[in-house]
Amino acid sequence: MLEVANLRKVYGPDPHAAPAVADLTFTVADREFVCILGSSGCGKTTMLRCLSGLIPSTSGHISLRGKPVTGPPDDMAFVFQDYSRSLLPWMTVRRNVAFPLRYKGVDRREAEALTDEALDAVGLAGRGDRYPWQLSGGMQQRVAIARALAYRPSILLMDEPFASVDAQTRSGLEDLLLGVWERYGITVLFVTHDIDEAVYLADRVLVLRPPANVGHEVTVNLPRGRDQVETKAHPEFGRLRGELFAALDGGPVAA
Numbered sequence: 452m453l454e455v456a457n458l459r460k461v462y463g464p465d466p467h468a469a470p471a472v473a474d475l476t477f478t479v480a481d482r483e484f485v486c487i488l489g490s491s492g493c494g495k496t497t498m499l500r501c502l503s504g505l506i507p508s509t510s511g512h513i514s515l516r517g518k519p520v521t522g523p524p525d526d527m528a529f530v531f532q533d534y535s536r537s538l539l540p541w542m543t544v545r546r547n548v549a550f551p552l553r554y555k556g557v558d559r560r561e562a563e564a565l566t567d568e569a570l571d572a573v574g575l576a577g578r579g580d581r582y583p584w585q586l587s588g589g590m591q592q593r594v595a596i597a598r599a600l601a602y603r604p605s606i607l608l609m610d611e612p613f614a615s616v617d618a619q620t621r622s623g624l625e626d627l628l629l630g631v632w633e634r635y636g637i638t639v640l641f642v643t644h645d646i647d648e649a650v651y652l653a654d655r656v657l658v659l660r661p662p663a664n665v666g667h668e669v670t671v672n673l674p675r676g677r678d679q680v681e682t683k684a685h686p687e688f689g690r691l692r693g694e695l696f697a698a699l700d701g702g703p704v705a706a
């Protein structure tokens with residue numbers, strides 16, 4: 452379980468400056484898929500940076516499986532929006548995927564086996580010798596997902612990971628992610644701007660209001676084995692979409 456209690460983050464030396472995250476409290480159960488929705492600048496990335504231990508929080512408490520997070524946890528992996536900056540262009544796909552395993556102390560043979568399995572899971576088994584710049588954007592993001600999977604995390608943090616790809620590729624990546632989430636039994640915390648994406652993927656959606664604070668929460672009771680056409684045509688999908696839209700203070704979309 453990931454537990455976040457009264458998390459607060461103020462950038463800079465003045466503790467009285469406006470916080471990017473203020474009094475944020477939520478939990479994510481093991482193997483749960485939770486999406487975070489929030490307007491631009493409401494503090495989503497700051498929250499993820501604190502949860503990952505990459506930056507210190509000003510106050511509050513974060514723990515993963517009962518251990519306080521004070522630096523990047525061994526069993527946590529990340530996938531970011533900008534695949535072009537997260538992959539190393541001078542390394543082949545295989546080396547990109549295997550790279551973090553060296554720092555985890557995994558021996559070479561095991562690293563190779565983990566890399567093969569992860570590339571296979573994302574449908575890139577035959578592309579390991581290519582360089583990232585020889586692949587499409589969607590394939591590069593699959594490499595980033597493979598790298599995270601090879602690391603065998605118990606929890607995956609994702610920051611708008613599919614925002615930079617076209618709609619068709621995005622649907623494919625969403626389904627790929629749901630497949631590996633089920634297969635590997637990982638916990639996923641997924642930040643997105645896209646209401647439909649959040650409802651399609653999640654067990655639960657949290658809406659953050661600035662400064663990053665849970666303003667609304669919905670449980671998604673749509674059946675699993677989700678399908679891009681059937682699930683999105685389900686009346687409950689439309690209802691949840693409307694509820695989240697209102698929670699984001701969007702109001703109706705003009706035609």
Ligand SMILES: Nc1ncnc2c1ncn2[C@@H]1O[C@H](COP(=O)(O)OP(=O)(O)OP(=O)(O)O)[C@@H](O)[C@H]1O
Pocket residue numbers: 462463471489490491492493494495496497498
């Ligand atoms: N390194 C930093 N130093 C100072 N202020 C920062 C820093 N990073 C973010 N902020 C501020 O913190 C607030 C939250 O930013 P953050 O990037 O976390 O929001 P976000 O919800 O992820 O936005 P977006 O959806 O546009 O990516 C903003 O006011 C931003 O200007």
